[in-house]
Amino acid sequence: MCQGWKDLLFLHWKVPVAQVQAHLPRDLKADNFGGGAWIGVVPFSMRGVRPKFLPCLPGLSNFLELNVRTYVYDKSGVPGVWFFSLDANQRIACGLGRSLFNLNYRMAEMEAEKDVWIDYRARREGCTETAAFRHRPSGPRRVAKPGTLEFFLTERYVLYANSKDGSQMWRGRVHHPPYELQDAEVESFSTLPIEWNGQDRLSGQPQHTCASMGVDVDIFSLERL
Numbered sequence: 001m002c003q004g005w006k007d008l009l010f011l012h013w014k015v016p017v018a019q020v021q022a023h024l025p026r027d028l029k030a031d032n033f034g035g036g037a038w039i040g041v042v043p044f045s046m047r048g049v050r051p052k053f054l055p056c057l058p059g060l061s062n063f064l065e066l067n068v069r070t071y072v073y074d075k076s077g078v079p080g081v082w083f084f085s086l087d088a089n090q091r092i093a094c095g096l097g098r099s100l101f102n103l104n105y106r107m108a109e110m111e112a113e114k115d116v117w118i119d120y121r122a123r124r125e126g127c128t129e130t131a132a133f134r135h136r137p138s139g140p141r142r143v144a145k146p147g148t149l150e151f152f153l154t155e156r157y158v159l160y161a162n163s164k165d166g167s168q169m170w171r172g173r174v175h176h177p178p179y180e181l182q183d184a185e186v187e188s189f190s191t192l193p194i195e196w197n198g199q200d201r202l203s204g205q206p207q208h209t210c211a212s213m214g215v216d217v218d219i220f221s222l223e224r225l
Helices: 017-021 091-101 149-154 192-196
Strands: 002-015 037-050 063-073 079-088 105-114 118-124 131-142 158-162 169-175 181-188 208-219
Touching: 002 017, 002 118, 002 149, 002 181, 017 037, 037 149, 037 192, 037 208, 063 105, 063 118, 063 192, 079 091, 079 192, 091 105, 118 192, 131 208, 149 208
Parallel strands: 079 105, 079 158
Antiparallel strands: 002 037, 002 208, 037 063, 063 079, 105 118, 118 131, 131 181, 158 169, 169 208, 181 208
16 A cells, blocks of 8 residues: 555654563564653554545545554564554444554544644544644754664554454555654643553653654555564
8 A cells, every 4th residue: 555644743662572472472672772661652644545546535635543552573683663542433344454554443523724833633433532732843854873762662664453353463565755853842642542441541741742744655565473
């Protein structure tokens, strides 16, 4: 598939490795940087989502998404991303994400307004509270340098997924140019999406924040491990 990830905000908290490991499939290990694991909340816009070589479909190819994620490696030591959840405001996209990629897509009411600031709001179906984010990119663009925390958190080209019964692990690969990152001015944020997944509440400011105007992405088929 082809898709664009646009107007991303990366918010990350450092947590004990054991806290993340308790929520992972048995075939994955929590990756760590600086002596801890990291949980990310990433609101953004999906644009031009379509099968390769087919045109965009009105009402289907563009929608909003909000990820809760962490960083892992498999038995072969291949680093990647594990998505605790992926909220989106496109029901068909949620269904395809679950059926084709075994990812925990959840339907949500979402809206985003972009002027000088980006105002982003999401409420998962069945939940009463709204997660709200207000942010804007700031300063010069940069590419994350290998060996830095920023590189560890953003430059990931593998995702992992598990079958519903937990018996089969899958690996998916993505390709895109390196993110052009900027500092992020964050006026408000929420950790509610983490709590929606039944995980512990995170307190305090995120230990790392950044933003990106986005990248165009190629998505490849899942590989059985």
